[in-house]
Amino acid sequence: MSAPEKKLVRSKSGLRMIPVNNMDISPFTVSEPPWVPDSECLVCMNSSCRVKFDFRRRRHHCRRCGRCFCNSCCESKVPLIRMCFIDPVRQCNVCVEISRKENEFFDKHLKTLCNGGDFVLKESGEEIEDSCSTFRCKLTTDNRTVTFDSNHDKHEPVQMAKLESVQILTSGVDSEGNMVASGIAMKYHNHNSDKNMVKLVISPTSTTKREGQMWIAAMQKAFKLIHEARMTEKP
Ligand SMILES: [Zn+2]
Ligand SMILES: [Zn+2]
Known part of the structure; x- marks a missing residue:
């Protein structure tokens, strides 16, 4: 691009x-x-x-x-x-x-988003299996779109402007009692304006877990800024 x-x-x-x-x-x-x-x-x-x-x-x-x-x-x-x-x-x-x-x-954080992170994608309700392919999830350099790249599967891109909410997914607590982020659920409207949700989950076997956690935290910050902009730009 x-x-x-x-x-x-x-x-x-x-x-x-x-x-x-x-x-x-x-x-x-x-x-x-x-x-x-x-x-x-x-x-x-x-x-x-x-x-x-x-x-x-x-x-x-x-x-x-x-x-x-x-x-x-x-x-x-x-x-x-x-x-x-x-x-x-x-x-x-x-x-x-x-x-x-x-x-x-x-x-x-914006650089982290554009660099991307590796996630297994789940539509709502699905379980992760070993066979699930990993997607490289990235924010485009114009900051408008999240793309999902994998050798085997496809997922529609998500427009940042069409994001409705993001929610951090957690799994258990670490040794200091802090919740451990395991993924992020993104609710959005697709190009047909249908409501959709995709869950980006850090694979338990991932070697880039830390990168994934940074990406999730950055996406949460990004959504907060976009949400604020929407609130203030309303006529
Ligand atoms: Zn001022
Ligand atoms: Zn003064």
Whole structure:
């Protein structure tokens, strides 16, 4: 799959690089918020600051939430990948923390998803047999689709935008009493809009168990971001 064609656009918050075709927009993308108008904020919107704006103390807008702050409540510039900014942008102290967590997802967990993991696939109700073939499950580089590759069997790709829920499957506890992740159940709508579910299970004999567990944890994080984006993008 070739990388989607992108264009450079300028907004008041900075330069953004976005796909030319709406169909190529990453499911993690969220839109820029409207800015609170200067006339509506006379004091810093950080409730524990509330400093009054004047010609010396100027307003600064957080690029993530669009609210209005004094310089010291909105001074960090941090990458904001979900809004497609090329450079780090100014964010308030609350948003900075959210963006830093997200950037950890983009730097680390997203790569895990695109690298892929080995799983046995189960439709609901099936038992795993030794004969079950292993699938290499991967997120495509445009982050839109999970594909399932195996030499013997086929499974339809799952669109991230059509994911309805994910649930971690567990089997027993480890020596420290923590639940052990054994797989993930993904509920989704297929191209006919039918509801489906596929369970990705780490084979007990797998030599790449750790990789599978990392992939599952990353998918759970990915779904959380997509779910949040859906909630905030609703009109
Ligand atoms: Zn903010
Ligand atoms: Zn302030």
